[in-house]
Amino acid sequence: MAPILQVKNLSKAYGGLIAVNDVSFEVERGEILSVIGPNGAGKSTIFKLISSFVKPTRGEVLFEGERISGLAPHIVARKGVVRTFQETTIFKGLTARDSVVVAHHLRSRANLIDYYLNTAAARRDEDEFGRSSDEILEFLGLGEVKNEIAGNLPQGHLRALGIAIGLAANPKVLLLDEPFAGMNHDETRRAIEMTRAVRERGVTLLLVEHDIAAVMRISDRIAVINFGSKIAEGKPAEIQSNDKVIEAYLGVEDESIGI
Amino acid sequence: MRPTAQALFAAVFAFVLLVIVPWAIRVTHHDDFYYTLSSVALLAIASGGVWLTFYIGRINIGQGAYALIGGYASAIFVVKAGLSFWIAMPLAGVVCALVSVAIGLPILRLRGVYFAMVTLVLTEVARLSALALPITNGAMGITEIPPPGPLGLFGFNLLPSFASFANRNQAFYFLCVVMMMLCFAALYRLVNSRVGRLFAALRQNEDLASSMGLNVPALRVLAYAISSFLGGVGGAIFAAIAQSVYPSSFTVADSINFMLNCFLGGLGYVFGPMLGTLVLYFGWDLLFQAGQYQLLIYSGVMIILMLVLPNGLLSLRFSRKKGA
Ligand SMILES: Nc1ncnc2c1ncn2[C@@H]1O[C@H](COP(=O)(O)OP(=O)(O)OP(=O)(O)O)[C@@H](O)[C@H]1O
Ligand SMILES: [Mg+2]
Numbered sequence: 001m002a003p004i005l006q007v008k009n010l011s012k013a014y015g016g017l018i019a020v021n022d023v024s025f026e027v028e029r030g031e032i033l034s035v036i037g038p039n040g041a042g043k044s045t046i047f048k049l050i051s052s053f054v055k056p057t058r059g060e061v062l063f064e065g066e067r068i069s070g071l072a073p074h075i076v077a078r079k080g081v082v083r084t085f086q087e088t089t090i091f092k093g094l095t096a097r098d099s100v101v102v103a104h105h106l107r108s109r110a111n112l113i114d115y116y117l118n119t120a121a122a123r124r125d126e127d128e129f130g131r132s133s134d135e136i137l138e139f140l141g142l143g144e145v146k147n148e149i150a151g152n153l154p155q156g157h158l159r160a161l162g163i164a165i166g167l168a169a170n171p172k173v174l175l176l177d178e179p180f181a182g183m184n185h186d187e188t189r190r191a192i193e194m195t196r197a198v199r200e201r202g203v204t205l206l207l208v209e210h211d212i213a214a215v216m217r218i219s220d221r222i223a224v225i226n227f228g229s230k231i232a233e234g235k236p237a238e239i240q241s242n243d244k245v246i247e248a249y250l251g252v253e254d255e256s257i258g259i
Numbered sequence: 260m261r262p263t264a265q266a267l268f269a270a271v272f273a274f275v276l277l278v279i280v281p282w283a284i285r286v287t288h289h290d291d292f293y294y295t296l297s298s299v300a301l302l303a304i305a306s307g308g309v310w311l312t313f314y315i316g317r318i319n320i321g322q323g324a325y326a327l328i329g330g331y332a333s334a335i336f337v338v339k340a341g342l343s344f345w346i347a348m349p350l351a352g353v354v355c356a357l358v359s360v361a362i363g364l365p366i367l368r369l370r371g372v373y374f375a376m377v378t379l380v381l382t383e384v385a386r387l388s389a390l391a392l393p394i395t396n397g398a399m400g401i402t403e404i405p406p407p408g409p410l411g412l413f414g415f416n417l418l419p420s421f422a423s424f425a426n427r428n429q430a431f432y433f434l435c436v437v438m439m440m441l442c443f444a445a446l447y448r449l450v451n452s453r454v455g456r457l458f459a460a461l462r463q464n465e466d467l468a469s470s471m472g473l474n475v476p477a478l479r480v481l482a483y484a485i486s487s488f489l490g491g492v493g494g495a496i497f498a499a500i501a502q503s504v505y506p507s508s509f510t511v512a513d514s515i516n517f518m519l520n521c522f523l524g525g526l527g528y529v530f531g532p533m534l535g536t537l538v539l540y541f542g543w544d545l546l547f548q549a550g551q552y553q554l555l556i557y558s559g560v561m562i563i564l565m566l567v568l569p570n571g572l573l574s575l576r577f578s579r580k581k582g583a
């Protein structure tokens with residue numbers, strides 16, 4: 001089967017700064033591919049390019065064989081490429097459940113007028129989204145806190161809620177930007193399980209993550225970015241023993257890739 | 260609130276405005292109060308619009324522009340096109356909504372203080388346009404606007420012409436108050452519907468919302484258009500009461516007041532702008548005695564109120580409930 005996502009010669013320059021430089025890779029349906037690299041390597045920018053929040057300077061992204069670069073972000077989301085954010089990937093002031101319900105919006109068959117008049121079609125959507133939200137929240141271990149205001153949740157729950165919101169949009173490809181950031185050991189372990197379970201639901205996953213140990217455990221394949229360019233790609237074991245990767249990590253900072 | 264409590268609350272509110280207030284005015288012979296309260300009501304309608312732009316996370320200091328456009332539009336419809344006020348008023352709102360779509364599409368990409376600054380300029384642009392355009396009659400404005408004619412629906416006569424009322428101020432009062440209740444009921448429905456939840460999501464995180472497939476630019480413009488519609492309706496009613504409209508009918512100061520009304524009442528409450536407008540309007544009038552210190556005291560009190568009650572006057576009621 002053709003790859004679900006193809007990134008072709010993608011480049012992005014901010015003025016003189018080349019944030020992403022001629023990066024290409026492909027993502028197979030149903031796999032978990034992680035993008036790693038030192039701070040400022042261009043990982044988040046690659047996500048922004050794929051989700052069409054910024055336009056590439058050169059190159060393109062194909063989703064199911066169709067070019068999605070240049071489309072409005074909400075159109076890309078509707079096609080099934082959904083992204084979460086590195087910093088705030090929640091609606092702070094809404095309850096956890098309301099956030100997930102809102103994220104169901106693109107599945108709705110009723111239109112805004114239906115919502116306003118609360119017609120039968122709108123109520124049908126509402127019931128269905130409510131049920132589906134409860135299911136997703138339960139699935140990600142948020143059932144207990146679903147009526148809390150999202151902004152008041154602890155970090156571990158926040159990250160899970162971010163994934164819940166992403167899932168609600170019914171993605172075919174879900175891009176998670178540092179989903180394990182700020183989690184302790186236990187939370188990370190559970191999050192990894194959650195992420196695997198998300199994949200079992202038929203969602204293809206693209207991850208940016210700094211927690212190398214987690215990345216090694218969860219990924220089918222890994223792409224390594226350094227100074228905007230892809231320097232390696234392969235299975236976790238291959239990446240671990242790749243000289244360029246070790247050099248990139250040791251050269252930039254004292255962060256060893258030790259597993 | 261449960262639906263029955265809602266209905267009860269609305270009924271009491273309507274009873275006070277439509278029965279108690281007119282009765283109190285009659286026994287106290289304070290007929291001029293009709294005019295004052297009409298102004299409060301129409302300003303509250305325009306403020307309600309500003310509140311909706313706050314609701315999607317934009318500081319709107321440009322509602323004066325739409326009130327002015329609405330005033331002129333309805334004046335032109337009535338005087339030059341010979342339309343009935345009852346058609347001209349909603350049509351003025353529609354004109355404002357259309358104008359706001361054209362303006363909103365580019366400027367709603369701005370956020371925070373950048374958006375606020377651009378809207379602040381809008382009022383001045385509207386005033387200068389009113390001075391310059393041939394159709395608005397320059398500094399002379401449009402005067403001698405006839406009072407609203409009879410209101411009929413499907414051949415039924417619902418209301419006689421305003422010219423036939425002995426107490427025209429009272430008639431305008433009822434018009435303003437009924438329109439205010441209709442507008443705020445519609446607004447209440449809006450923010451408590453799914454549309455409102457989408458708007459709230461926008462306020463919380465536009466990027467995430469668009470990543471979830473929400474058409475953020477379209478929703479933003481929709482909220483802004485409804486907001487401007489309300490501004491236009493307020494302006495149209497103003498022109499009908501004053502029977503005239505000038506470039507200076509709504510100025511930057513009015514735009515700022517519309518915004519302050521929302522702050523004062525409470526951005527978290529749909530009905531905040533009504534209370535805010537009432538308090539601010541009367542507060543300003545009361546301070547008239549203070550002469551040259553009027554603005555100083557006014558500004559000082561506003562600053563203190565915002566510090567002490569950052570969530571607006573209506574938060575008093577809610578925090579007390581929590582304590583009980
Ligand atoms: N909007 C922008 N304007 C200018 N430069 C930018 C912009 N966004 C990112 N950059 C620059 O592009 C480079 C790549 O940034 P990016 O956020 O993609 O890195 P990253 O790999 O996600 O880093 P981190 O691990 O710290 O999240 C950085 O040097 C950054 O400063
Ligand atoms: Mg990043």
